[in-house]
Amino acid sequence: MRTTPFSLRNVALLALLLILSACTPIYQGPSAPVILMPSPPATDPNTYPSPQPQPGPYPGAEDKPAPTVIEPIASRPQVAPSAVDSLLDSAWNAYRETRYDNAVAFAERAQRIDSRRPEVYLILGNCYLAKEQPTQARQMALKGIAFSSSGSATRHKLDSLLAKTNP
Amino acid sequence: MAQKKAPKGRKTPAKKRSTGKRSRNKTQHRSWLRRAFRFSFRYLLLPILIVTAITLFILDGVVRAKFSGTKWTLPTHVYSRTLDIYAGLEINRENIIWELEQLGYRRVSTPSRPGQYAASSRSIELHTRPFVFLDGDKSSQRARINFSGDEISALSDARGKALPLLRLEPIKIGGIYPERAEDRILVRLEDLPPYLADAIVAVEDRNFYQHHGISLKAISRAMWVNLRKGGFAQGGSTITQQLVKNFYLTQERTLIRKAREAVMAILLELHYSKAEILEAYINEIYLGQSGKRSINGFGIASEYYFRQPLNELDVHQVSLLVALAKGASYYNPRKNPKRATARRNVVLKLLNDQDIIDEVATKQAAAKGLDVTETPGLTTNKYPDYLDLVKRQLREDYDDDDLAQEGLRIFTYFDPQAQREVESSLSNRLARIETQRTLEKNTLEAASLVVRVGSGEVLALAGGRERRFAGFNRALDARRMIGSTIKPAVYLAALEHPEQFTLGSLIEDGPISVTARKDELWTPRNFDRTSHGPVTLYTALGNSYNQATARLGLEVGVPEVADVVRRLGYEGYMAEVPALLLGGIAMTPYEVAGIYHTIAAEGFYTPLRAINAVYSADNEPLTRYPFKVEQRFSPTSMHLLHYALQVVMREGTGRSAYAQLPDSLVLGGKTGTSNDQRDSWFSGFSGNYLTVVWMGRDDNGPTPITGGSGALQAWSEIMSGLDNQSIPFARPEGVTYAWHDPATGLGSEKHCNGSRYVPFATGSEPVEYASCQRNFESDVVDWVRRWLKLN
Numbered sequence: 018m019r020t021t022p023f024s025l026r027n028v029a030l031l032a033l034l035l036i037l038s039a040c041t042p043i044y045q046g047p048s049a050p051v052i053l054m055p056s057p058p059a060t061d062p063n064t065y066p067s068p069q070p071q072p073g074p075y076p077g078a079e080d081k082p083a084p085t086v087i088e089p090i091a092s093r094p095q096v097a098p099s100a101v102d103s104l105l106d107s108a109w110n111a112y113r114e115t116r117y118d119n120a121v122a123f124a125e126r127a128q129r130i131d132s133r134r135p136e137v138y139l140i141l142g143n144c145y146l147a148k149e150q151p152t153q154a155r156q157m158a159l160k161g162i163a164f165s166s167s168g169s170a171t172r173h174k175l176d177s178l179l180a181k182t183n184p
Numbered sequence: 185m186a187q188k189k190a191p192k193g194r195k196t197p198a199k200k201r202s203t204g205k206r207s208r209n210k211t212q213h214r215s216w217l218r219r220a221f222r223f224s225f226r227y228l229l230l231p232i233l234i235v236t237a238i239t240l241f242i243l244d245g246v247v248r249a250k251f252s253g254t255k256w257t258l259p260t261h262v263y264s265r266t267l268d269i270y271a272g273l274e275i276n277r278e279n280i281i282w283e284l285e286q287l288g289y290r291r292v293s294t295p296s297r298p299g300q301y302a303a304s305s306r307s308i309e310l311h312t313r314p315f316v317f318l319d320g321d322k323s324s325q326r327a328r329i330n331f332s333g334d335e336i337s338a339l340s341d342a343r344g345k346a347l348p349l350l351r352l353e354p355i356k357i358g359g360i361y362p363e364r365a366e367d368r369i370l371v372r373l374e375d376l377p378p379y380l381a382d383a384i385v386a387v388e389d390r391n392f393y394q395h396h397g398i399s400l401k402a403i404s405r406a407m408w409v410n411l412r413k414g415g416f417a418q419g420g421s422t423i424t425q426q427l428v429k430n431f432y433l434t435q436e437r438t439l440i441r442k443a444r445e446a447v448m449a450i451l452l453e454l455h456y457s458k459a460e461i462l463e464a465y466i467n468e469i470y471l472g473q474s475g476k477r478s479i480n481g482f483g484i485a486s487e488y489y490f491r492q493p494l495n496e497l498d499v500h501q502v503s504l505l506v507a508l509a510k511g512a513s514y515y516n517p518r519k520n521p522k523r524a525t526a527r528r529n530v531v532l533k534l535l536n537d538q539d540i541i542d543e544v545a546t547k548q549a550a551a552k553g554l555d556v557t558e559t560p561g562l563t564t565n566k567y568p569d570y571l572d573l574v575k576r577q578l579r580e581d582y583d584d585d586d587l588a589q590e591g592l593r594i595f596t597y598f599d600p601q602a603q604r605e606v607e608s609s610l611s612n613r614l615a616r617i618e619t620q621r622t623l624e625k626n627t628l629e630a631a632s633l634v635v636r637v638g639s640g641e642v643l644a645l646a647g648g649r650e651r652r653f654a655g656f657n658r659a660l661d662a663r664r665m666i667g668s669t670i671k672p673a674v675y676l677a678a679l680e681h682p683e684q685f686t687l688g689s690l691i692e693d694g695p696i697s698v699t700a701r702k703d704e705l706w707t708p709r710n711f712d713r714t715s716h717g718p719v720t721l722y723t724a725l726g727n728s729y730n731q732a733t734a735r736l737g738l739e740v741g742v743p744e745v746a747d748v749v750r751r752l753g754y755e756g757y758m759a760e761v762p763a764l765l766l767g768g769i770a771m772t773p774y775e776v777a778g779i780y781h782t783i784a785a786e787g788f789y790t791p792l793r794a795i796n797a798v799y800s801a802d803n804e805p806l807t808r809y810p811f812k813v814e815q816r817f818s819p820t821s822m823h824l825l826h827y828a829l830q831v832v833m834r835e836g837t838g839r840s841a842y843a844q845l846p847d848s849l850v851l852g853g854k855t856g857t858s859n860d861q862r863d864s865w866f867s868g869f870s871g872n873y874l875t876v877v878w879m880g881r882d883d884n885g886p887t888p889i890t891g892g893s894g895a896l897q898a899w900s901e902i903m904s905g906l907d908n909q910s911i912p913f914a915r916p917e918g919v920t921y922a923w924h925d926p927a928t929g930l931g932s933e934k935h936c937n938g939s940r941y942v943p944f945a946t947g948s949e950p951v952e953y954a955s956c957q958r959n960f961e962s963d964v965v966d967w968v969r970r971w972l973k974l975n
């Protein structure tokens with residue numbers, strides 16, 4: 018059977034694992050000093066409400082799972098790129114034709130599909146700048162920057178938009 | 185004037201006498217007539233003429249004033265969001281069909297007209313309706329949607345060419361009505377379906393284009409018929425008279441009213457064209473009753489009976505509506521379908537008699553069913569809680585009269601699919617909890633809202649467990665203690681000081697007491713009544729340790745935590761006391777959603793909003809409610825907080841969510857339970873949806889549920905029905921990941937026993953390292969995994 022070598026290998030590896038785990042030293046705890054937060058100062062809280070026990074986790078929380086690896090993602094996949102691109106194209110066209118409200122409406126539709134596309138905020142920022150709302154334009158630029166990778170063309174444009182809206 | 189009398193006893197010749205007498209008689213007669221005429225003119229005719237002239241003048245004024253100006257008070261109609269359809273969208277075939285049915289699309293074998301669709305097991309072919317959208321008009325479009333499981337795999341036009349997007353028009357979700365609750369959708373003559381105008385004229389007033397307001401012929405015919413039948417069998421009112429009766433007068437049956445109706449009909453015809461009168465009739469005529477609301481005009485009647493726009497109706501449907509003009513209640517097709525069918529067929533026969541439709545079409549139409557929807561197409565405000573929010577936000581810009589009379593069109597962000605999930609999940613979970621905990625039925629209440637992350641659009645809102653009930657809106661008005669829901673603010677306040685606190689810092693979860701008011705001690709305890717010793721910040725938040733959080737909050741400072749809560753979006757009053765650190769503050773679910781939205785949106789505050797735009801009755805944009813944003817927290821501190829909130833979901837009090845949600849989905853959230861378990865909260869988010877759920881009792885009594893065993897369960901069910909994306913947990917600039925040892929809070933290495941990869945604000949990562957017990961087990965497992973994958 019095709020699976021036999023594989024199963025044998027698994028059995029062998031399992032045996033090896035068991036042996037190794039038996040040899041692993043038991044963790045003895047920290048040897049370095051523990052950094053503790055200082056105790057709270059005994060302030061004079063004149064307006065404290067009456068003391069009440071505060072509930073914490075739900076019953077049975079003692080049954081804790083092993084820690085999960087929570088890691089950042091290297092790059093975020095774009096959501097529905099063709100739909101978003103089509104809306105962004107329409108938004109840029111409307112922007113160029115100075116139909117700013119329409120451009121905003123298109124960009125907001127794109128935002129609904131993919132709220133982390135930095136181009137969305139580039140368009141919105143430019144529209145608000147054209148509509149003489151520099152504060153909103155600046156905030157849009159900041160939001161776009163938060164979602165863009167440094168060195169990208171969009172980031173460069175967002176940086177320049179931010180510079181134009183400097184208070 | 186005095187007459188000169190003849191002298192008495194004076195004799196005159198007979199002829200002369202006779203002639204004189206006649207002449208005198210004649211003169212007397214004439215003068216009497218003159219006198220009578222003068223008297224009549226002065227005391228009868230003249231006043232009558234004057235009164236008539238004044239009456240005519242007044243009636244003319246009435247006729248013109250009402251007809252020339254705004255003819256009707258129009259209710260405001262509220263619409264849902266539009267649905268953008270694209271390849272990759274997570275939505276199944278059934279939900280698209282549900283959406284189409286809400287819009288009144290008709291299922292056919294081959295869609296040939298706007299408002300039709302055909303469905304097979306893996307695709308839907310549809311012909312969309314034209315609609316004036318916020319970003320421009322959109323003509324109707326034929327398209328095909330292909331599905332693969334619960335996702336749209338392809339979208340193409342009629343020729344099979346790939347389409348990037350397809351948009352469905354919004355669903356009408358309710359209205360804001362005037363006191364005299366009339367509902368109406370105005371239609372113009374050019375927008376009518378074929379046959380409607382002809383059918384109205386043929387049935388109601390075949391001489392409409394010949395008479396001048398009243399038809400003596402029709403009146404004589406009606407009188408003759410009524411005399412023969414010995415009672416009222418036929419009316420002789422023209423369309424103009426019917427319009428006058430409905431538009432200007434009361435429904436009383438008196439001769440004076442009838443006379444006034446006739447005069448006003450003539451006046452109306454003097455001033456306005458036949459087309460204008462017919463159009464007004466089509467928009468005015470009473471065609472049904474929906475609860476308190478009267479259904480006026482063919483436009484709204486079409487929605488009410490068929491859930492279709494008027495211009496999509498076929499001749500058998502048009503004939504039914506025309507039939508209803510004779511008596512909407514008597515011929516009500518939902519209550520009296522046989523009677524309605526008979527009357528409809530009479531209308532069809534009349535159309536055939538007058539050569540408007542041919543014999544074949546008549547027979548085909550008469551053979552069809554009534555096609556009336558089972559439930560009215562316009563149920564009064566199916567989503568009262570959401571509409572409540574819409575009204576509150578509208579009142580900032582519009583007064584009540586405008587809202588109830590100007591025919592505004594309100595476009596909202598309401599997502600009927602998300603609302604369905606919220607309503608069914610709350611009702612399911614509450615019932616299940618009550619059964620499991622042997623509580624009396626309906627002991628618990630709940631409220632929830634779903635918000636789109638990033639844009640702050642409120643997609644769904646439930647103010648209680650009872651659907652369609654416009655009662656106390658708990659989502660907006662129930663201020664309840666939020667318990668541990670507030671804890672992320674405490675940790676965020678700490679993490680904004682990386683020189684003092686990092687996620688890996690240890691904090692003592694041990695007994696703590698501070699002197700409270702009147703020398704009372706404030707002694708928070710953990711839910712499990714156990715102290716856990718030194719724990720990392722993420723462990724303390726993940727497991728919602730009260731003692732550690734209180735200690736951390738006091739270290740950071742209560743005012744600083746309060747400031748963070750305000751920056752997150754809370755605008756109400758806060759008592760800056762230690763109890764605040766553990767949620768000793770009452771908030772509404774809406775306010776909690778506002779706070780958590782700022783967290784979910786990575787530190788960018790956006791006011792929650794339900795309304796996209798307001799349009800006038802003429803489709804002119806009046807007010808837009810654009811997306812606004814303000815950065816209030818750094819990406820660094822938000823990234824760290826997101827990490828800790830993911831710990832809550834993966835390892836802490838929120839972990840049971842993954843019983844209902846896929847492991848691959850990255851989520852963040854926090855439980856909240858107030859004292860004596862009076863309130864159960866869960867607030868959490870994916871990459872695109874934030875949902876807040878509250879459960880508790882209306883009398884604020886204790887419950888057997890915590891945030892984890894109550895609200896979280898409903899939250900998970902709601903989220904499992906939404907097309908979630910994972911939190912895009914990308915490392916921002918200013919964040920460095922490093923291995924650390926949770927037991928000591930010191931630095932560590934990947935291969936060390938118990939080490940953990942944790943984000944730090946760059947520069948705050950540990951510089952001292954804990955002693956390392958090499959984890960051979962993990963090394964070997966890693967090695968084996970790699971080896972197995974390679975082979």
